[in-house]
Amino acid sequence: MGYINAVEVHNVVKSYNVGFQKIDVLKNISFSVKKGEFLSIMGASGCGKSTLLYLIGGLDQATKGTIILNGKNLNKLKENEQSAMRRREVGFVFQFYNLVPNLTIEENILLPLLIDGKSYRKNKSKLNNILKIIQMEDKKNRYPNELSGGQQQRVAIARALLFEPEIILADEPTGNLDSKTGSEIMRLFKSINKDFNKTIIQVTHSEEAASYGTDILRIKDGEIESKKSNFKTG
Ligand SMILES: Nc1ncnc2c1ncn2[C@@H]1O[C@H](COP(=O)(O)OP(=O)(O)O)[C@@H](O)[C@H]1O
Numbered sequence: 409m410g411y412i413n414a415v416e417v418h419n420v421v422k423s424y425n426v427g428f429q430k431i432d433v434l435k436n437i438s439f440s441v442k443k444g445e446f447l448s449i450m451g452a453s454g455c456g457k458s459t460l461l462y463l464i465g466g467l468d469q470a471t472k473g474t475i476i477l478n479g480k481n482l483n484k485l486k487e488n489e490q491s492a493m494r495r496r497e498v499g500f501v502f503q504f505y506n507l508v509p510n511l512t513i514e515e516n517i518l519l520p521l522l523i524d525g526k527s528y529r530k531n532k533s534k535l536n537n538i539l540k541i542i543q544m545e546d547k548k549n550r551y552p553n554e555l556s557g558g559q560q561q562r563v564a565i566a567r568a569l570l571f572e573p574e575i576i577l578a579d580e581p582t583g584n585l586d587s588k589t590g591s592e593i594m595r596l597f598k599s600i601n602k603d604f605n606k607t608i609i610q611v612t613h614s615e616e617a618a619s620y621g622t623d624i625l626r627i628k629d630g631e632i633e634s635k636k637s638n639f640k641t642g
């Protein structure tokens with residue numbers, strides 16, 4: 409369709425009531441993410457990065473303002489449309505992988521299908537493709553606790569790719585990994601961004617991880633400090 413921005417954030421405010429106090433976590437945030445962009449969101453711990461990412465993914469609602477995802481205003485979607493969008497148009501990757509321990513790698517990757525009530529068998533070919541992308545064809549019958557952290561994160565990325573979403577949202581995806589493994593995961597994201605033309609938004613507090621992005625957004629005290637193209641990106 410005729411939109412060029414994967415994500416538009418317009419004047420978003422997010423406040424929490426804690427006791428009798430109202431805390432403005434995000435004060436008045438506006439920016440857009442073009443299709444095919446790989447945006448790194450940076451900022452000190454507690455500045456609202458995860459909050460912003462969850463608002464974009466429709467996992468939480470803004471106090472004020474508008475978020476447009478793939479041309480659709482999240483505020484205007486009905487509840488069932490919102491949840492369908494979360495399942496099919498966005499892929500989530502988290503810091504601690506969030507794999508199900510008693511399911512195999514293959515079952516973990518296919519889990520979104522089960523949740524969506526889709527046939528498991530019809531999607532076997534998709535599974536094989538995805539296993540190739542994450543280079544784990546030989547591990548599909550293993551369980552998460554038999555894998556390293558980096559391998560578990562690859563599985564989480566595979567699961568996020570299953571519905572071929574246009575947008576991948578990742579919250580500190582290398583936050584729990586050593587720097588060498590972190591770089592491997594970043595290179596995987598980079599190739600998913602370039603070779604499959606996916607829009608990626610990652611939250612990170614590592615300058616090294618952020619440098620894989622095409623753009624860097626910095627948040628400070630609930631406001632945008634800057635959003636710049638990253639010319640160093642490879
Ligand atoms: N459900 C909540 N209720 C109250 N305060 C919250 C809630 N969620 C997050 N916060 C507060 O919002 C701020 C931003 O949190 P978060 O988005 O997780 O920060 P970051 O990801 O940048 O570390 C923090 O001060 C946090 O304590």
Ligand SMILES: [Mg+2]
Nearest residue numbers: 457458459579
């Ligand atoms: Mg966070």
